[in-house]
Each structure stands twice: as structure tokens, then as C-alpha cells.
Amino acid sequence: MKRTYLRIGLLQLLAGLLFSFNVGAPTSIPSTTLEQETSIQLAPDKLPEHVAIIMDGNGRWATKQGKPRVFGHQNAIQSVKEVVEGCAELGIPYLTLYAFSTENWERPQAEVAYLMQLISTTIDNELEELIQKNVRIHFIGDLARLPQRCQASIQKARQASQHNQGLQLTIALSYSGRWDLLEATKAIAQAVKDGNLAPQAN
Numbered sequence: 001m002k003r004t005y006l007r008i009g010l011l012q013l014l015a016g017l018l019f020s021f022n023v024g025a026p027t028s029i030p031s032t033t034l035e036q037e038t039s040i041q042l043a044p045d046k047l048p049e050h051v052a053i054i055m056d057g058n059g060r061w062a063t064k065q066g067k068p069r070v071f072g073h074q075n076a077i078q079s080v081k082e083v084v085e086g087c088a089e090l091g092i093p094y095l096t097l098y099a100f101s102t103e104n105w106e107r108p109q110a111e112v113a114y115l116m117q118l119i120s121t122t123i124d125n126e127l128e129e130l131i132q133k134n135v136r137i138h139f140i141g142d143l144a145r146l147p148q149r150c151q152a153s154i155q156k157a158r159q160a161s162q163h164n165q166g167l168q169l170t171i172a173l174s175y176s177g178r179w180d181l182l183e184a185t186k187a188i189a190q191a192v193k194d195g196n197l198a199p200q201a202n
């Protein structure tokens with residue numbers, strides 16, 4: 001994902017919320033890096049509870065510059081860091097990043113291997129700073145399909161951040177709509193079995 005595109009996307013999202021729900025002078029909140037950079041005044045009570053981003057365009061961005069696709073993946077890390085920092089700074093409670101879908105397994109083996117390596121290395125490298133920022137890291141998706149090394153990084157990050165109460169960052173890996181529906185259905189079936197949900201409940 002190209003850094004500028006992502007930043008513009010996030011700002012458009014925030015500006016959109018600002019203009020659609022807060023016509024008139026917004027209550028200003030203390031200056032943040034984001035605001036200083038853009039001069040946009042954000043109304044704290046109008047910010048979204050949850051921002052979700054489907055990561056896309058890394059390869060095209062790199063190709064446009066005559067670089068291999070993996071160059072785009074590598075650069076996306078900086079965009080992700082900026083988004084995480086921006087959300088934490090603004091006090092947005094939930095951020096979900098859709099990073100690697102089940103369809104992405106069909107890519108050339110070398111690209112998949114690079115992505116897996118990048119994912120585990122990035123989790124390992126960023127963990128300490130994320131913990132300091134009070135970020136709790138969650139992972140969703142068919143995680144059993146990931147290489148052992150990735151699963152170990154995930155386990156470590158989950159455990160190390162489990163008591164953090166700031167930004168709730170969810171990273172979706174090996175995700176799909178089908179997987180999501182299946183998990184929701186299983187959770188509903190379990191709730192019915194446990195007597196916590198009536199089958200005829202709305």
C-alpha cells in the first residue's frame with residue numbers, strides 16, 4: 001500500500017466523518033501530529049469507534065516505480081506504523097488491518113514466503129514499541145495455516161500485550177468472508193448449546 005494513498009485514505013475517512021456528521025464549527029481537540037500536518041480540526045466525539053483497512057496496491061505501487069512487488073510490501077510497513085500511531089494518538093478504540101487473505105495463498109511461492117517472513121519480523125520488531133503505546137494486539141483468520149515462525153510471533157505478541165487497554169489492534173491473516181461467517185456461526189451455535197442464546201432470539 002502506497003504510503004501517500006493510505007494517508008490520504010485515512011484522512012479522507014476522518015474528514016468525511018467530520019464533514020458529514022459535524023457541520024459547523026467542530027469542538028477542537030488538542031493538536032496532534034495528524035492535525036498539525038493537515039490543519040484539519042477533529043471533533044473527538046465524532047471520530048469513528050472502529051477503523052478497518054483492507055491493505056491493497058503494494059505491488060502496483062512498486063511496479064510503477066520499476067521495483068519488484070516485494071518493495072511495495074516492505075514500504076507498506078511504514079504506512080501501517082503511521083496508521084497505528086495516528087489511531088492511537090486520536091484515541092480511536094479499534095483498528096483492524098486486513099493484511100493477508102486466503103486468496104493471497106495462491107500467489108507465487110516466493111512472494112508468499114517473503115510476506116510471511118515480513119509479517120513475523122515486523123511483529124517481532126514492533127512489539128516493544130506497541131506495548132509501550134498500550135496497544136493490545138489481536139489476530140484473526142485461519143492462523144493454523146501460517147508458518148510456525150509466524151504463529152510463534154503471534155503467540156508472543158498476544159501474550160505480551162494482553163493487559164494493554166489502549167488501541168485494540170486486530171490483524172487479519174489468512175482471512176476470508178467465508179472464514180468469518182463460519183466463525184460467527186460456530187460462536188452462535190456454542191452460545192445456544194451453553195444456554196446463553198435462545199434459538200429463536202433475534
Ligand code: IPE
Binds near residue numbers: 057060100101104115
Ligand atoms: C496488498 O497489496 C498486500 C497484500 C494483499 C499481501 P497487493 O499485494 O494486493 O498489491 P496489488 O494490489 O497487487 O498491487
Ligand code: MG
Binds near residue numbers: 056
Ligand atoms: Mg491487491
